Amino acid sequence: MTNVNWTDFKEQYRPQFGSGEYISGLKILINxxxxxxxxxxxxxxxxxxxxxxxxxFYFQTYHNxxxxxxxxxxxxxxxxxxxxxxxxxxxxxxWAYQPFRTELRSVFKIKGNLNN
Numbered sequence: 001m002t003n004v005n006w007t008d009f010k011e012q013y014r015p016q017f018g019s020g021e022y023i024s025g026l027k028i029l030i031n032x033x034x035x036x037x038x039x040x041x042x043x044x045x046x047x048x049x050x051x052x053x054x055x056x057f058y059f060q061t062y063h064n065x066x067x068x069x070x071x072x073x074x075x076x077x078x079x080x081x082x083x084x085x086x087x088x089x090x091x092x093x094x095w096a097y098q099p100f101r102t103e104l105r106s107v108f109k110i111k112g113n114l115n116n
Contacts (some may be wrong), residue, residue, distance in 0.1 A: 033061050033062065033063045034062050034063055034064055035061070035062040036059060036060065036061045036062070037059070037060040038057055038058070038059055038060075039057065039058040039060075040055055040056075040057055040058075041055065041056035041057060041058055041107065042056075043055055043056050050113070050115075051113055051114035051115045052111065052112070052113045052114075053111065053112055053113075053114070054109065054110065054111035054112075055109070055110065055111075056107060056108065056109045056110075057107070057108055057110065058105070058106070058107050059104070059105070059106045059107075059108065060103065060104070060105055061103070061104040061105075061106075062101070062102070062103050062104075063101070063102045063103075064099050064101050065099050065100040065101065065102060066092050066098075066099025066100075067085065067088055067089045067092055067093075067099075071085065071089070072085055072086065072089045
């Protein structure tokens with residue numbers, strides 16, 4: 001599996017967030033995921049003449065909502081959220097609180113053309 005950074009996608013394909021979502025769970029969750037598994041649903045078709053393809057795909061996306069040392073060092077200087085990140089890191093790494101794990105499951109029908 002190849003790792004792809006969200007910034008590798010054209011702007012129109014990147015997640016879009018409203019101003020209130022930047023510090024909410026939605027932005028944090030979608031901005032940083034750890035693993036994605038993709039499965040073909042068995043209906044993939046390809047037309048060699050027109051170069052058109054389509055298929056349904058099942059996506060499983062995982063995020064371990066915890067902090068590592070890099071997160072702590074990056075956020076610590078921020079006067080607004082630095083204290084919260086420090087407290088969160090202590091709970092997770094010193095008091096053994098388990099990070100929250102999120103799993104998203106989705107099925108998408110997608111299509112394209114190799115000529116475009």
